[in-house]
Amino acid sequence: MKIKIYFFSIIGLLLFSNSFSQQIQLDSLDLQIRQIIKDFEIPGLSIGIVRNDSIIFTKGYGNLEIHKERKVDENTIFGIGSISKSFTALTLGILVDEGKIDWDDKVKEYLPYFELYAPYVTDNFSIRDLLTHRSGLKDVSGGTLWYHSDYSRKEIIKRLKYLEPVSTYREKPAYQNVMYVVASEIVKTVSGISWDNFLKARVFDKLKMNNSTSLSIERESNRNLAQPHIWNEDYKKVAIIQEKGDNLAPGGFIYSSAVEMSSYMRLLLNNGAIGNDTIVSPKIINEIFKPQIIYPIGGTPFYNEFTSYGFGWWLTPKNGHKIIEHSGGIDGMSANLVMIKDMNLGFVILTNASKEPAAFLLTAKILEKLFNDKSYNIYSRVMDYRNQNLKKKKEAPIQISKTPKTKPSLEIQKYAGKYSDKMYGDILINYTESGGLEISFSHSQVFKGKLEHRHFDTFKIDWNDIRVPNGFLTFNFNSKREILGFSIDQENLLDVDFGELNILKNKN
Structure with missing residues (x-):
């Protein structure tokens, strides 16, 4: 059962690690959240924190939609973006646990129509390869196939053969979405039901994640749905209609809430069990969280030369701990989920504005307090960069208008x-x-x-x-x-x- 604790009743409640004297006061965190929302013009935000197999805090801020009165709460559903990939990895893990597939099985065994540019790669591409971004393709290759398109998952997969690689197979990582679509179709083939139904029956229902969904029709029927927001041409925040996204749901279009994502973190931190129910074995959780490929991205304070990728998770050693995390972004939505397994602690941040660093900065604030590490104090630097970037974009149309005009070659x-x-x-x-x-x-x-x-x-x-x-x-x-x-x-x-x-x- 979820334990709901509001800030004003928990001024004395502290999060802490036995190996750290630094403590996080949640009333102070509340003020920081409100400051981030103000500084970065975030319409709505929801946060959940778990510790020692309990949800110790969930709260919503702001509005479902800008200039509208309905408020965000802990049950408001947001797009979690690429955090969806971890759910796809988990569904495969359930099948591995049951002995129906193996991580190193060839994709072609289950999907005969699967074909990549090079025949050798097609014949040897494994389920493990699907989950670890080592296809040899360029970053986010194939985006035009799924973005607001009417192509089904199967049709997307059939068209992957035309994507030309930019590096040797398994040579180096490059982030992909479409390979998680392939992974979901393996779940469908092996289980005999759609990936969406398998996810609901074997994960969402077990965790009582009753409002979480990978289907746009269910998402849009939820009255407690956060609306996505972007900048318009006048650089004002406006609400937009979310694309369906069903064809990319395994890689980026699950919707969930702070409360229900907190239940998901409890499952993962508790090695695949929640309450008296075991969803998947500790062996599978360990494999999901095991570094599969060295994949340093960005830089300090979040990542370093030892950053790697597991199955749907970034893994980074930091201050003697292993940080397990993933961000997510779709049009008008951004999210971040972080777990520190040896501290048995995790938190999720969901927002309804894209291309804004709110989740990123709130993550930094929490980690700064947990680790007493000032390298996470990046607030002013990020804010300056964001404001400068906005200024450049506003000036860009003026520069374009000065482009000299000539006549076209043809009528x-x-x-x-x-x-x-x-x-x-x-x-x-x-x-x-x-x-x-x-x-x-x-x-x-x-x-x-x-x-x-x-x-x-x-x-x-x-x-x-x-x-x-x-x-x-x-x-x-x-x-x-x-x-x-x-x-x-x-x-x-x-x-x-x-x-x-x-x-x-x-x-x-």
């Missing part, structure tokens, strides 16, 4: 036609009734916008959806001045890289 209507990328599919350039051009991706409604001529054969893309930053499109020609195709140059979206597309004009 405008001659740029229209059907184009395609062999991985993604068709991309249309239409000549509109108003005499302009419009781009639209056939499987992703979010990628639709107007083209405005800028310079020679380069056009500015004014995307219709505010979450997609404006970019540039340049048509390519052969020696006969026939259009071969075009390239897109713009700021990458969250986990979407347009640079990996090779867009050619259809000959017919």
Whole structure:
């Protein structure tokens, strides 16, 4: 049963480690949370803290949606982003525990249609490889396949064969989302039910995570749902409609609450058991939390040269402890979950604003107190960087407007036609009734916008959806001045890289 304790009734309650004299006063933490929310304009935030197999604190702050009255509480569901990957690893672990699969089984044994660019890699790619980001692909490869697309998980997997690697298989890590989609389909094949139903029956129901879900239809029916927020073109926070995300749920689209994620942490910290129920054996938990590949990312204070990746978790030695954590981000949402297993302590932070360091900074504040480590005192530095970055973005349109204009090589209507990328599919350039051009991706409604001529054969893309930053499109020609195709140059979206597309004009 959840124990709910409010700040004003626990001024004397302290979190502490036996090996640390430094203590965390929760009333002080409350003030810091409110300061972060104010400084970074966070609409809503929820936090949960567990210690010694108990949920000792959960609380919500702010609003479900900006300028609306409904408040966030400890049961409000947020997108947890890539923390979803750990759930996929756990579902596979349950099947390993039952002897139905092995971590080193070949993917091809379960999914005959699975194919990567190189035949050797296809034949040898294992379940362990899926979970540890060592495919040889570039970071977040294949993002255009799932982002706001109508492609199913199976169709996404079938199109992975067109993604060209940038390094040798198992040579070095590069973060992936699509491989966790592959992992979920193995669960489906072996169990005979969808990954979503398996997750619900074998994890959510067992942990009484009744509001947690990987399905958009269930998420949207929850009245206590936090709405995502982003910056608009005037750099004001606005609420947006969340994409369905079902096709990437195994890698990034589970929704949950601070209370229910706290139950999840209890399970993991207690070696796979909760109450009298064992979900998975300690052996599986140990394998999930074992360094599988050295993967240093970023730098101090959170990561170092010994940082590694397990199965859906970053693992970093720090001050004699092993920090187990993962962040998560989708459009309009960001989250962070941290566990320190030998202290039997964990905390989760959920927010409904993306590209803001609120969860990151709150994590730093808590770790600073736990470890009495001033290297985590990065508040002013992060705030300065964020404000400078915002200033640059606000000034960018002024710089773009000074770009000299020339005439295009062809009459405008001659740029229209059907184009395609062999991985993604068709991309249309239409000549509109108003005499302009419009781009639209056939499987992703979010990628639709107007083209405005800028310079020679380069056009500015004014995307219709505010979450997609404006970019540039340049048509390519052969020696006969026939259009071969075009390239897109713009700021990458969250986990979407347009640079990996090779867009050619259809000959017919």
